[in-house]
Amino acid sequence: MSHEDQNSGEARIDADIEADIRVRLEQARDRITAAAARAGRESDDVTLVAISKTQPAARIDAALAAGQRVFGENRVQEAETHWALRRPDVGDLELHLVGPLQTNKVRDAVALFDVIQTLDRQKLAEHLAREFDRTGTSRRCFIQVNTGEEPQKAGILPADADVFIAACRGLDLPVEGLMCIPPAEEPAPPHFALLGEIAARNGLANLSMGMSADYEAATELGATHVRVGTGVFGPRVPRT
Numbered sequence: 001m002s003h004e005d006q007n008s009g010e011a012r013i014d015a016d017i018e019a020d021i022r023v024r025l026e027q028a029r030d031r032i033t034a035a036a037a038r039a040g041r042e043s044d045d046v047t048l049v050a051i052s053k054t055q056p057a058a059r060i061d062a063a064l065a066a067g068q069r070v071f072g073e074n075r076v077q078e079a080e081t082h083w084a085l086r087r088p089d090v091g092d093l094e095l096h097l098v099g100p101l102q103t104n105k106v107r108d109a110v111a112l113f114d115v116i117q118t119l120d121r122q123k124l125a126e127h128l129a130r131e132f133d134r135t136g137t138s139r140r141c142f143i144q145v146n147t148g149e150e151p152q153k154a155g156i157l158p159a160d161a162d163v164f165i166a167a168c169r170g171l172d173l174p175v176e177g178l179m180c181i182p183p184a185e186e187p188a189p190p191h192f193a194l195l196g197e198i199a200a201r202n203g204l205a206n207l208s209m210g211m212s213a214d215y216e217a218a219t220e221l222g223a224t225h226v227r228v229g230t231g232v233f234g235p236r237v238p239r240t
């Protein structure tokens with residue numbers, strides 16, 4: 001992979017890469033369908049969010065060529081590199097921000113993303129509300145919950161979630177669900193179950209949970225959005 005390939009926004013689809021991504025996407029969709037069926041759910045109720053962070057251009061273009069339309073990124077600036085030039089050519093693209101959002105990046109994030117999955121504090125809620133007002137638009141929001149109560153991790157603490165959800169609704173933010181990233185060293189299902197409980201008691205329909213290692217378990221426990229990176233694209237290219 002040349003340096004140029006990684007950074008160019010133009011379509012440059014290698015046949016092998018396209019075949020590889022196509023198979024990976026089909027497998028992921030099949031696994032979601034099977035997991036949903038095990039839980040008596042419809043696979044249509046589960047959105048596969050393909051996490052394209054750090055992936056080279058050819059792999060992103062291959063996923064688009066294979067029909068994938070919902071993507072997630074965890075950094076605003078990298079997302080602009082990946083998507084600003086592609087967006088005009090892909091009318092039904094849906095971009096999710098799944099990484100931490102600094103208040104000074106709110107304007108850029110609202111301009112680029114369709115869904116903000118990482119709403120996690122009052123100050124950010126206020127900045128988003130102000131930006132929606134200013135631009136006369138809004139963006140679908142998920143509230144990130146730090147289910148493992150890890151000090152280094154973003155997200156509202158479970159004990160503070162109900163109050164924060166109410167505060168976001170008070171600001172008229174379109175909160176449609178919750179998102180979590182369970183601690184890497186713990187079994188994820190109890191965290192998925194906890195997220196589901198918080199959502200249910202607050203009348204929130206959507207749950208963004210499950211990554212490559214555990215999206216089937218998440219689907220069985222009610223995920224409406226699974227965030228799959230390496231499972232769709234293969235290993236990430238380290239950032240330089």
Ligand SMILES: *Cc1c(COP(=O)(O)O)cnc(C)c1O
Binds near residue numbers: 053211227231
């Ligand atoms: C990178 C990332 C993912 C995807 O991780 P994989 O293990 O590659 O599937 C999902 N969610 C978030 C928030 C991420 O940052």
